[in-house]
Amino acid sequence: MNALNRDLCKLVGRVEAADLSKINSDPYRLKFHLMPPVGWMNDPNGLCWYHGNYHVYFQYRPFSPDGSGNVFWGHWTSPDFLNWTQQPVFLCPSDTWDLHGVYSGSALVTEEGLYLYYTGNVKYQGDHDYIHTGRGHNTALAISKDGIKADSNQLLLENKDYPDNLTCHVRDPKVWEEDGRFYMVLGARTKEDRGEILVYESEDKVNWNHINTITTPHVFGYMWECPDLFVLDGQCIVALSPQGVSQDGNHYQNVYSCGYFPLYGDFRGEYTLGAFTESDLGFDYYAPQTFEAPDGRRIVIGWMGMPDADYTNPTEKNGWQHGMSVPRELHWNGEQILATPIKELEALRSGMHQVTFSGEEKCALEEGADICIENKSNQLHVQLGDGAEIVYENNLLILKLTDKSGYGRTERVAEVKALQKLRILMDTSALELFINDGQQVMTSRWYPDHADTIAFRGEGSAVVYNMDAMEMIY
Ligand code: FRU
Numbered sequence: 048m049n050a051l052n053r054d055l056c057k058l059v060g061r062v063e064a065a066d067l068s069k070i071n072s073d074p075y076r077l078k079f080h081l082m083p084p085v086g087w088m089n090d091p092n093g094l095c096w097y098h099g100n101y102h103v104y105f106q107y108r109p110f111s112p113d114g115s116g117n118v119f120w121g122h123w124t125s126p127d128f129l130n131w132t133q134q135p136v137f138l139c140p141s142d143t144w145d146l147h148g149v150y151s152g153s154a155l156v157t158e159e160g161l162y163l164y165y166t167g168n169v170k171y172q173g174d175h176d177y178i179h180t181g182r183g184h185n186t187a188l189a190i191s192k193d194g195i196k197a198d199s200n201q202l203l204l205e206n207k208d209y210p211d212n213l214t215c216h217v218r219d220p221k222v223w224e225e226d227g228r229f230y231m232v233l234g235a236r237t238k239e240d241r242g243e244i245l246v247y248e249s250e251d252k253v254n255w256n257h258i259n260t261i262t263t264p265h266v267f268g269y270m271w272e273c274p275d276l277f278v279l280d281g282q283c284i285v286a287l288s289p290q291g292v293s294q295d296g297n298h299y300q301n302v303y304s305c306g307y308f309p310l311y312g313d314f315r316g317e318y319t320l321g322a323f324t325e326s327d328l329g330f331d332y333y334a335p336q337t338f339e340a341p342d343g344r345r346i347v348i349g350w351m352g353m354p355d356a357d358y359t360n361p362t363e364k365n366g367w368q369h370g371m372s373v374p375r376e377l378h379w380n381g382e383q384i385l386a387t388p389i390k391e392l393e394a395l396r397s398g399m400h401q402v403t404f405s406g407e408e409k410c411a412l413e414e415g416a417d418i419c420i421e422n423k424s425n426q427l428h429v430q431l432g433d434g435a436e437i438v439y440e441n442n443l444l445i446l447k448l449t450d451k452s453g454y455g456r457t458e459r460v461a462e463v464k465a466l467q468k469l470r471i472l473m474d475t476s477a478l479e480l481f482i483n484d485g486q487q488v489m490t491s492r493w494y495p496d497h498a499d500t501i502a503f504r505g506e507g508s509a510v511v512y513n514m515d516a517m518e519m520i521y
Pocket of ligand 1: 090106118151218273333334354
């Protein structure tokens with residue numbers, strides 16, 4: 048760690064301490080979702096289990112809730128996903144190869160310590176264009192014995208080391224070990240504006256060789272951010288956040304998307320990709336990252352936000368913006384990924400109501416709720432306070448945001464052949480809808496004036512649990 052790095056870390060600590068009490072009086076602070084203590088956050092980084100704790104690092108702009116300014120790595124730890132500690136910032140932009148931001152990356156747990164791979168962002172001054180030459184996108188490595196402070200940092204790859212067909216947009220290393228070797232995927236944009244994933248291999252975790260490129264036969268977006276590659280219940284999955292995929296009916300409704308391809312064959316050699324499926328159909332979910340928990344579960348966390356969206360959250364004026372989705376457990380059912388909230392969250396359930404409805408029925412809500420609905424007909428209407436309506440009819444499930452925050456968003460649509468189950472995780476300013484045991488998911492921020500009643504119309508039943516807050520030690 049250099050001196051600039053140390054000073055920057057201290058400065059962030061002071062800013063957090065000064066602003067926290069004001070920020071925590073915001074009624075939209077989340078109860079059971081991670082959020083930045085102050086300022087802006089985006090992607091989850093470096094997810095892992097290390098030395099008895101889950102580690103969630105994150106893209107953090109502590110000085111600017113509007114997302115401007117250089118990005119740091121913030122850090123939370125938890126032994127159980129319920130009790131969290133806010134740790135000091137882990138990485139600050141302070142080396143020649145990361146001066147304008149320590150961008151996204153991932154963790155590799157090794158016997159020598161925690162290896163954290165990230166992208167060092169450098170903005171070149173002068174006569175450069177943003178796409179082709181304006182950035183240094185450096186792949187770098189920080190090594191940490193305790194996972195709390197970086198003991199060393201080094202540059203591994205820079206623009207000149209990447210394949211010649213690429214622009215300067217090459218970022219977001221995801222690293223894993225397989226069969227005694229190490230692999231890394233990097234997201235890239237070619238000079239022809241095609242999104243690609245570069246596959247690298249290493250024997251020593253430090254020297255990396257480009258061995259393959261994963262892409263589609265037809266161009267699918269101009270840039271693939273935040274790639275991930277893992278085996279889920281026997282199926283190889285390539286996950287990514289593509290940019291530049293145009294809206295197609297009820298698909299790709301947001302400015303950018305995220306989702307996955309099943310990969311058949313060998314990611315190191317010959318392969319084909321199956322159809323792309325979006326991992327989330329709400330307004331706010333991007334740049335998810337997965338990791339394997341010690342019990343073998345594949346867990347994903349996504350950023351509850353969207354880059355370059357044409358709206359801003361009302362929390363920005365109170366000094367903070369964005370949050371993380373709840374951790375979700377993933378499974379492959381032979382055709383698609385199912386995503387459901389991790390079972391640990393059920394410990395936050397406190398008290399419940401049961402409702403059976405044939406026609407209309409209402410039930411009281413607390414500030415946080417876990418609502419499990421069984422639907423028995425081809426129509427359902429759920430009203431959540433004055434903030435959201437969920438309408439299921441004509442094989443479409445429509446999430447309508449009706450809050451008066453001036454947030455300016457209307458609806459998102461999922462095509463659902465038969466709605467049997469709908470689970471809603473409702474937080475003060477976040478909604479996560481899990482459709483038919485996680486076949487589809489819709490994640491959105493919402494800003495109700497009141498959310499003290501839920502009204503059902505249709506045929507079915509529901510169990511409505513109150514949700515307690517997670518513990519967060521700052
Ligand atoms: C995705 C992303 C990444 C980048 C990071 C910068 O949201 O654009 O590609 O590393 O955010 O904060």
